[in-house]
Amino acid sequence: MVKFTDIINTFIRGISRSKVSLMGAVLTTVTFPILLVASVLDLMGIVQNPYFGFIIYMVLGPLFMVSLVLVFIGLFFFKGKEEVGIFTYEYLKEQFTAPNRFAKVRKLIFLATALTLLNLFILGLISYTGYHYTESVGFCGQLCHKVMAPEYTAYKNSPHSRVRCVECHIGQGAQWFVKSKISGVRQIFAVAFNTYSKPIQTPIHGLRPARETCEECHRPELFQGDKLYIRDKFLPDEKNTHLQTVLLLKVGSGGYQGTNAHGIHWHVAPENKITYTHTDTAREKISEVRLSKPDGTEVVFTKATESTDGSEGKVRSMDCIDCHNRPTHIYLSPDEALDQKLVQGDIPVSLPYIKKNALELITRTYASQEEAKNTIATEIRARYRRDYPRLVNNNMPLLGKAISGIQAAYTENVFPEMKIEWNTYRNFLGHKNDSGCFRCHDEGHETTSGETISMDCDTCHVILAEDEASPEVLKTLRGK
Ligand code: HEC
Ligand code: HEC
Ligand code: HEC
Ligand code: HEC
Ligand code: HEC
Structure with a gap:
């Protein structure tokens, strides 16, 4: 009878005689405890650093797996002066055929199974947490900072x-x-x-086609209604005059509990299929729009459009991101960015000409965000100490607040290191610079019988007030 300890001894002797196995064993022993503790810490959410995850799952995890494999490679395959092959085919055959040796084989199998189970458990744990790590916002958004x-x-x-x-x-x-x-x-x-x-x-x-992702959470064929859109603006004058634009956006739906598809989300109703041909990579130049109607007829709107960047015409089915191309990576224009900070109070409206000064500073070209922040701070301080010393000296925090508000308006939207300037990325939701909706709704695309895609201002919204100081309509709506 062979004792169980003998097998472990053979195993250990085998490892110690094979350089490859030995290296693997050392690496395994070193990485295992670190890996175990680290992945438990990560699982419990104790350490929340994207680099931590990277080290566990992209460095330690693979290292551990490779070193395990090394141990076995060393035991199985290497033969020669120093290397051993304790689990070679000949060895196993001998064990199985000699009847009195079978007990040893059983123990060997037992040992191997136990080790494999342990390894599978650890590998499972690493893969599970590792999988979650590669799906995390930290990995996607922060690692390659x-x-x-x-x-x-x-x-x-x-x-x-x-x-x-x-x-x-x-x-x-x-x-x-x-x-x-x-x-x-x-x-x-x-x-x-x-x-x-x-x-x-x-x-x-x-x-991935937006309909398969966005519609996991949003179902435009199931929502409906118009939406009050209020845009706050501030003029670059002494008082930073506050104006408002109010629209009733016809958000509509793709059909809802008996109502037919209508309004803006009419495009994504199951029965309407719109494809278009664009002659540039940015999908801004559209030469043909095809609408397949529920009754099987097809309407084709065409417009002579030259390719501006040499790309060939490409056909695309219209979906959510032909309008919502910036659902989350929303970069604002300089005006919008400042207006947002002013309306939120992050930049104090009480500072004379603050919009004008800020606009001038954030639209300069800088080499880095650091440089921009420094220039904004020194310039604003210098200008207001010179022009409004009384105001500023009586209220120091006001200036500090304005500076950080303006800096944020810049650093949230401009990234010189990645060559992202103002308006690098176009937003198709709306019709800025005659882009967005007006790529098709320009009354320039015609059917053979002369029909066009409407540019009528009331197609998409009712304009209730445009650039007005305290518009009547808002007072009415708010019951004042
Ligand atoms: C609500 C959906 C949504 C989420 C959440 C989202 N993205 Fe996007 N992302 C988009 C869409 C849509 C585009 C634009 C695609 C296009 O124009 O072709 C885009 C574009 C990008 C681009 C290309 C450059 C750019 O600015 O357009 C990068 C890079 C990117 N996303 C990374 C990320 C990272 C990192 C995260 C998480 C921190 C993330 N995205 C979260 C929908 C999303
Ligand atoms: C995992 C779920 C999820 C997915 C996928 C998703 N969204 Fe959203 N979406 C949300 C949530 C949550 C909000 C915020 C709701 C709120 O704050 O009221 C939201 C808000 C919005 C809004 C309203 C924004 C506003 O200004 O109020 C739009 C438009 C939108 N999503 C479009 C999209 C588009 C387009 C896609 C696909 C590219 C998408 N969403 C994918 C969950 C999702
Ligand atoms: C023809 C352009 C267009 C298409 C296509 C489109 N949308 Fe919209 N969507 C809009 C506009 C415009 C608004 C209103 C804009 C705003 O809220 O500022 C809007 C609003 C929304 C809202 C917010 C609704 C609310 O009541 O606040 C969600 C969510 C949304 N869309 C999701 C989607 C999804 C998902 C798809 C694809 C299945 C889609 N949209 C397709 C233009 C479009
Ligand atoms: C790829 C081309 C294309 C783009 C981009 C586009 N549309 Fe349309 N839209 C159409 C076509 C085609 C029709 C149908 C015209 C017709 O039947 O006369 C239409 C019809 C409409 C209608 C009328 C729907 C109804 O009830 O019959 C509205 C509202 C509308 N679009 C809003 C928008 C808005 C808002 C945007 C931008 C956010 C936009 N569209 C962008 C192609 C487009
Ligand atoms: C095809 C649909 C469509 C048509 C046609 C259209 N608009 Fe718009 N318009 C929009 C959408 C969508 C928005 C909202 C954009 C957003 O959510 O940022 C908008 C926003 C606006 C705004 C507010 C912009 C701001 O300051 O934020 C004004 C003003 C405006 N439209 C004027 C007009 C006028 C004037 C016409 C007629 C020449 C017109 N629009 C035709 C879809 C349309």
Whole structure:
């Protein structure tokens, strides 16, 4: 009879005689406790640092697995002067055929099973937590800090700041999961070798069709109604005059409990299918729009459109991101950014000409966010101490507040390191610069019988007030 301890001894002797196994064993012993403690800390959410996750799942985890494999490679395959092959085929055959040896084999199998189970458990734990790590906002948004800083910053300030990146960028299902991991590996190389483009080019090709991701949470064929849209603006005058624009946006729906599809979300009703041909990569130049109606007829609107960047005409089915291309990475224009800070009180409206001064400072070109912040601080301080010494000296915090508000308006939207300036990324929701809705709704696309896609201002909204100081309509609505 062979004792169990003998087997362990053989095992250990085998390891100690094989260089490969020995190296593997040392590495395993060192990484195992660290890995175990670290992944438990991560699972319990005690350490919340994206680099921590990176070290556990991208460095220690694979190292542990490789070293385990090394131990076994050493035991099985290496033979020669120093290397052993204790589990070789000949060895196992001998054990199985000699009847009195069978007990040893059983123990061996027992040992192997126990070790494998333990390893599987650890590997399972690492894969599980590792999988969650690669799906986390920290991994997507913070790890490659410089590269993702613009998207992450804009995301943090958006309505989707609690929706994980992967919900929109990957969605459910194995096929997209695999695609995303392959693309992820490519991106890691692009970052490592600094070959990624600055700014990151959009539209993103290979983004999962929006209908499969957005509709996990939003169902425009099930929501309806008009929406009051209020836009606050401040003039660059001494008083920073506050104006408001009020629209009733015909958000509509793709049909709702008996109502037909209508308004803006009419485009995404199940029965309407719109495809369009664009002659540039940005999808701004549209040469043809095809509408398939429920009764099977097709309406084709065309417009002579030259390709501006040499791309060939590409056909695309219209979906959510043809309007909502910036649902979460929302970069504002200089005016919008400042107006937002002014209306929130982050920049005090009581400072004379603050909008004008701020606008002039944030639209300059800077080499970095640091430089911009420094210039904004020194310039604002200098100007107001010179022009309004009494006001400023009586209320020092006012100036500090204005400075940090203006700095935020800049740093939330402009990222010189990634070559993202004001208006680098277009927002299609609306019709700024005749883009967005007006790519199609320009009355320039015609059917053979001369019909066009409406540009009538009342198609999409009712303008209740435009750039008015305390508009009547808001007073009425608020019962004043
Ligand atoms: C609500 C859905 C949504 C979420 C959440 C989201 N994204 Fe996006 N993302 C988009 C859409 C839509 C685009 C634009 C696609 C296009 O124009 O082709 C985009 C574009 C991007 C781009 C290309 C550059 C740009 O600014 O357009 C990057 C990089 C990016 N996202 C990274 C991230 C990261 C990192 C996170 C998490 C911190 C994230 N995204 C979260 C929907 C989302
Ligand atoms: C995992 C769920 C989820 C996914 C996926 C998702 N959203 Fe959202 N969306 C939300 C939540 C949560 C809000 C915020 C609701 C609130 O604050 O009232 C929101 C808000 C919005 C709003 C309103 C924003 C505003 O200004 O009030 C729009 C528009 C929107 N989402 C569009 C999209 C689009 C387009 C996509 C696909 C690219 C998408 N969402 C994907 C959960 C999601
Ligand atoms: C033709 C352009 C267009 C398309 C296509 C479109 N939307 Fe919208 N959507 C809008 C506009 C415009 C608004 C109102 C804008 C605002 O709230 O500032 C809006 C509002 C919304 C809102 C907020 C509703 C509310 O009551 O506040 C959600 C959520 C939304 N859309 C989701 C989607 C989803 C999901 C899809 C794709 C299935 C989609 N939209 C397709 C233009 C569009
Ligand atoms: C890719 C082209 C395209 C884009 C971009 C587009 N539309 Fe449309 N839209 C159409 C077509 C085509 C029709 C149908 C015109 C017709 O039947 O005469 C339409 C019709 C409409 C209608 C009338 C729906 C009804 O009840 O019959 C509204 C409202 C509308 N669009 C709003 C918008 C808004 C808002 C945007 C931008 C956020 C937008 N559209 C962007 C192609 C587009
Ligand atoms: C195809 C639909 C469509 C048509 C046609 C249209 N608009 Fe708009 N318009 C929008 C949408 C959508 C928004 C809201 C954008 C947003 O959510 O930021 C908007 C916003 C606006 C705003 C507010 C912009 C701001 O300051 O934030 C004004 C003003 C405006 N439209 C004027 C007009 C006028 C004038 C016309 C007629 C020449 C017109 N629009 C035609 C869809 C349309």
